[in-house]
Amino acid sequence: MFTTPTELKSxxxxxxxxxxxxxxxxxxxLARDHGITRVAVLEKGYIGGGNTGRNTTIIRSNYLTxxxxxxxxxxxxxxxxxxxxxxLNLFYSTRGHFTLAHTDSAVRTMRWRAEVNKHYGVDSxxxxxxxxxxxxxxxxxxxxxxxxxxxxxxxxxxxxxxHDAVAWGYGRGACNRGVEIHQQTxxxxxxxxxxxxxxVHTTRGTIATSKVLCAVAGFTPRVTDMVGIRTPLYIHxxxxxxxxxxxxxxxxxxxxxxxxxYISQSARxxxxxxxxxxxxxxxxxxxxxxxxETLSAHMLDMFPFLSHxxxxxxxxxxxxxxxxxxxxxxxxPVEGFYLDAGWGTWGxxxxxxxxxxxxxxxxxxxxxxxxxxFSLDRFRNYSLTGEKGAASVGH
Amino acid sequence: xxCPVNGxxxxxxxxxxxxxxxxxxxxxxxDDEWADYVFNRNxxxxxxxxxxxxxxxxxxxxxxxxxxxxxxxxxWLPGAEP
Numbered sequence: 106m107f108t109t110p111t112e113l114k115s116x117x118x119x120x121x122x123x124x125x126x127x128x129x130x131x132x133x134x135l136a137r138d139h140g141i142t143r144v145a146v147l148e149k150g151y152i153g154g155g156n157t158g159r160n161t162t163i164i165r166s167n168y169l170t171x172x173x174x175x176x177x178x179x180x181x182x183x184x185x186x187x188x189x190x191x192x193l194n195l196f197y198s199t200r201g202h203f204t205l206a207h208t209d210s211a212v213r214t215m216r217w218r219a220e221v222n223k224h225y226g227v228d229s230x231x232x233x234x235x236x237x238x239x240x241x242x243x244x245x246x247x248x249x250x251x252x253x254x255x256x257x258x259x260x261x262x263x264x265x266x267x268h269d270a271v272a273w274g275y276g277r278g279a280c281n282r283g284v285e286i287h288q289q290t291x292x293x294x295x296x297x298x299x300x301x302x303x304x305v306h307t308t309r310g311t312i313a314t315s316k317v318l319c320a321v322a323g324f325t326p327r328v329t330d331m332v333g334i335r336t337p338l339y340i341h342x343x344x345x346x347x348x349x350x351x352x353x354x355x356x357x358x359x360x361x362x363x364x365x366x367y368i369s370q371s372a373r374x375x376x377x378x379x380x381x382x383x384x385x386x387x388x389x390x391x392x393x394x395x396x397x398e399t400l401s402a403h404m405l406d407m408f409p410f411l412s413h414x415x416x417x418x419x420x421x422x423x424x425x426x427x428x429x430x431x432x433x434x435x436x437x438p439v440e441g442f443y444l445d446a447g448w449g450t451w452g453x454x455x456x457x458x459x460x461x462x463x464x465x466x467x468x469x470x471x472x473x474x475x476x477x478x479f480s481l482d483r484f485r486n487y488s489l490t491g492e493k494g495a496a497s498v499g500h
Numbered sequence: 501x502x503c504p505v506n507g508x509x510x511x512x513x514x515x516x517x518x519x520x521x522x523x524x525x526x527x528x529x530x531d532d533e534w535a536d537y538v539f540n541r542n543x544x545x546x547x548x549x550x551x552x553x554x555x556x557x558x559x560x561x562x563x564x565x566x567x568x569x570x571x572x573x574x575x576w577l578p579g580a581e582p
Contacts, residue, residue, distance in 0.1 A: 326542075326544040335540040336540060336543060338541065339541050340543060384516060388545035389568065395512060485532065486535075
């Protein structure tokens with residue numbers, strides 16, 4: 106599927122750190138849309154082995170801020186044609202996405218989101234318990250009496266996709282256009298002279314370049330330290346798990362902020378389940394029993410009949426969180442150092458639009474209009490993009 | 501997590517309140533220094549001193565923790581650093 110380049114060249118036009126979905130998508134669009142093909146993507150592990158392969162693959166655009174809604178909706182539009190574009194079946198599957206509300210204040214936020222969404226042309230509405238029960242008869246609408254479901258934000262275009270294939274498709278597309286993907290190549294330093302990027306040190310030698318795009322999620326603070334940029338990012342593990350496979354019974358995607366859970370059923374029949382962040386900073390991908398227990402207990406509130414179902418695997422990814430739950434994208438105080446970070450718990454769905462807008466930003470050396478609300482500057486100017494109300498679960 | 505008052509307790513009984521930081525003087529610092537204090541964090545892994553609270557007993561204390569290995573090295577009550 107990929108050609109493996111034998112050696113690092115001494116110079117590239119652009120170096121991308123991180124061969125996850127975001128980095129590879131940026132490489133793909135740099136080559137396809139901007140004709141920039143002297144590009145190296147450096148990856149210290151393997152393609153798609155970070156958060157691209159660790160998320161729960163939910164795709165939606167029912168966000169809260171105008172900046173967010175426009176941005177994620179552009180992503181959903183790209184997703185819908187992406188299998189054809191990459192000539193690879195991404196198992197893109199439109200399911201319908203319910204964000205459940207168990208309290209009056211949650212209903213109020215859902216109503217707010219629905220109105221913002223509709224204003225920007227996104228299919229999104231507030232629905233009642235009857236609608237939810239009709240769509241998914243297996244759900245216990247009272248959640249065992251603990252937290253009765255009062256309504257939901259229903260987003261019909263909500264979808265899931267095969268996450269690994271996204272990295273492979275973008276990687277192959279970039280490779281075919283001349284981009285080099287160097288796996289097992291860690292960045293150890295970035296050279297900055299007079300405020301400008303001049304090169305990158307790696308475990309396989311030094312490269313001269315004037316443009317570096319950093320797309321490394323939970324490793325971002327370690328890379329920004331190399332160029333002396335301070336950010337508000339803090340790293341917490343985000344865990345997930347899958348059940349044993351079963352016959353298809355769950356068509357939709359369900360999210361409950363109050364119960365801190367989200368669930369969908371994959372094409373393989375496994376239930377893919379996630380919860381909120383681990384509550385304190387850890388820079389590793391360890392799993393905990395606490396997580397499995399809490400998530401399972403809440404899952405049984407919603408779907409009591411799952412009590413005999415076994416958990417097959419659990420894992421964790423390192424989420425780079427921002428204080429306003431919006432990403433950090435674009436230019437930085439170091440000329441030639443571009444940041445695609447702060448993807449916390451919401452990065453997978455943005456993969457196509459991130460690739461597209463970051464490629465444009467790198468090629469034109471100015472922020473794409475869709476990402477101006479996500480600049481690192483906002484934390485100097487107190488102009489935050491408050492997206493916490495649209496985070497999948499209360500964190 | 502070893503609480504300095506209650507001894508070793510389950511981690512679920514605690515809340516982490518983040519790294520100990522020194523506030524710049526708001527009357528004399530620049531706007532950039534203040535914004536840096538408000539928003540920016542030391543996000544890289546390392547051995548950090550953090551505020552923790554044992555919630556059932558409302559005991560606030562300081563923990564020195566390796567955030568790469570998730571290992572607590574030592575804990576103490578404020579002002580009583582061993």
